[in-house]
Amino acid sequence: MVNKDFSSCSVLVIEDNLQSQTLIGKFLNLISINNVHYSKNGEDGILKALTVNPDLIILNLNLPNMRGDEVLMKIKATPKIRDIPVLIETSYESQDMKDLMFKAGASDYITKPFSLLEFFSRIKINLENRLLIKTLEKELKKIETELRTAKSMQTWLLPNQNDINGLKSKFGFELSHLFLPSLKLSGDFWGVHQVTHKKVAIFSCSFEEYGLTAALNTFRLNTLIKENPIIYPFKPSSYVESLNKVLHTMLPEGNNVKFIYGIIDFETDTFTYASAGFISPLLISDEKITTLGNGGEPLALSLNTRYTDYSVPFKKGTSIFIYSDTLVKSPYICGRVLGVEGLKETLSKYVNKIDKPDTVFNNIVCEFFTNIESVKSLPDDLTMLMISK
Structure with a gap:
């Protein structure tokens, strides 16, 4: 079902419901993602994102103290983590809410209850994009290093x-x-x-x-x-x-x-x-x-x-x-x-x-x-x- 190797990827799940945490964790384990971090609220989730720099954040909208949409806006306003893709998972089936989340910077949106196939598809798309971007960034840094070296050699x-x-x-x-x-x-x-x-x-x-x-x-x-x-x-x-x-x-x-x-x-x-x-x-x-x-x-x-x-x-x-x-x-x-x-x-x-x-x-x-x-x-x-x- 999922052919890409995601074993090197890390995922942060910001979800206050323990059962949902466990279910998402098991789904991720099925596609060899074992580096999974959990947070029960938005404040801790943002701090953990800054610490572990995950490849994907799965964010529930219905969180205590700080709503999921507020967490999303803070993530996108923080330079160190704003480029991490955020997958919204919620029980709200609302087109207006989807539009609002995408406008705020969400990468994807999935409604509970979701099927295993739909979950895998969303994870696959977001992680493939993330890995591609990281590969391109690595190549760009390599090229920039080579260009700096060439410039230095030019001055020699x-x-x-x-x-x-x-x-x-x-x-x-x-x-x-x-x-x-x-x-x-x-x-x-x-x-x-x-x-x-x-x-x-x-x-x-x-x-x-x-x-x-x-x-x-x-x-x-x-x-x-x-x-x-x-x-x-x-x-x-x-x-x-x-x-x-x-x-x-x-x-x-x-x-x-x-x-x-x-x-x-x-x-x-x-x-x-x-x-x-x-x-x-x-x-x-x-x-x-x-x-x-x-x-x-x-x-x-x-x-x-x-x-x-x-x-x-x-x-x-x-x-x-x-x-x-x-x-x-x-x-x-x-x-x-x-x-x-x-x-x-x-x-x-x-x-x-x-x-x-x-x-x-x-x-x-x-x-x-x-x-x-x-x-x-x-x-x-x-x-x-x-x-x-």
Whole structure:
């Protein structure tokens, strides 16, 4: 009659009639439910529910001191036990009462006297639903744990601050940076490394998809960059093209990545970069803010995509601002987004008054977090990099 194994389930019976308690207990034993708890009144029933956290509560409406409907409302108002299904058992044959109980949160309703078959059917439905929900909750917690682990691993890919400080000291430049992962599992990361005794490379990437696939692709790209460093003649466009060919073969169809790779040449005082669909960086020089070029489609879309090198002077007093489009697309409290022009206006406000690039950077960060609706509303990971000389 009942094929499902409910032997691991526990049931709380809130019933003041001893004969009814005994009968319900025997019925439950017939389907291998031996973990049965009993309460004779509502107050004790609520306390016992909090203690044993049963898989099902069988509640009689006609209880002393506190009526069954009051007990039901208290159960549903108590966060720890409100999700436990409650089966109402009563001798009241009233549609109005049924409607009232279901509205109050009851999962089922059975009228005494009830047959063994009807009782088993009600128990089976409610416990199967409860077990399914518990299984889904367990799987959800497992997924959440895996996502948290993946997010932590994503931050491990970011440059070590000691390494950054070493490069800054050796080459005489400043680098302000911020990386903030969104609630979604994305695939963004950035990096900076020495190329030669006169050159430093910096890059940033943003995968278009989310979830575990994005996390896996992040590690693939990170490994690819580490194992295939840029070589002479140090053309960013050639390097981006080589990455594109590998990723086009490596990544599943439909997966692509926005990418920017630039080289700071301290001998020629230039910044040369190639972009694969990444949002245009900004050049801050002589209190002017210029949107730089942006060419090429994201990586992995086409096998033989060609990319362009852009080169700008990187003299003393110059800053390059590289950022993910999350900065200009996140919803603000006022209902709008910052946009590229809004970002340039905000930068201008501080560049004209403040000499230190890190102070300008910190002010931009503060304005952003003051104005966005919520960190939870970030549509994607946020990356902000300001390289200054």
